[in-house]
Amino acid sequence: MTNKEQIKRDIAVAFDFVEQIIDNPEILDKIPDGAAITFLDTENAKTERKKDKNTIKKYVKVKRHFEVL
Numbered sequence: 001m002t003n004k005e006q007i008k009r010d011i012a013v014a015f016d017f018v019e020q021i022i023d024n025p026e027i028l029d030k031i032p033d034g035a036a037i038t039f040l041d042t043e044n045a046k047t048e049r050k051k052d053k054n055t056i057k058k059y060v061k062v063k064r065h066f067e068v069l
Contacts, residue, residue, distance in 0.1 A: 013039050030068040031058045040069075 001009075017039070021027050031037065035058040059069045 010039070013041075027068055032056055 017037075035056040038057060038059050040059050
């Protein structure tokens with residue numbers, strides 16, 4: 001997958017997540033203020049980088065509906 005394709009995919013997932021938040025705002029209660037959100041799915045593995053180690057993180061599993069982990 002090219003970088004441009006990955007960016008388009010990430011944007012689509014982010015907009016889907018925002019749509020689900022609009023429908024279920026209580027999802028936001030599970031995400032700390034200032035947290036970096038990482039979307040996890042079976043197609044694209046995410047690796048942790050050194051600069052990410054001091055960031056508050058929240059992982060979100062991408063399925064038909066989003067599940068905050």
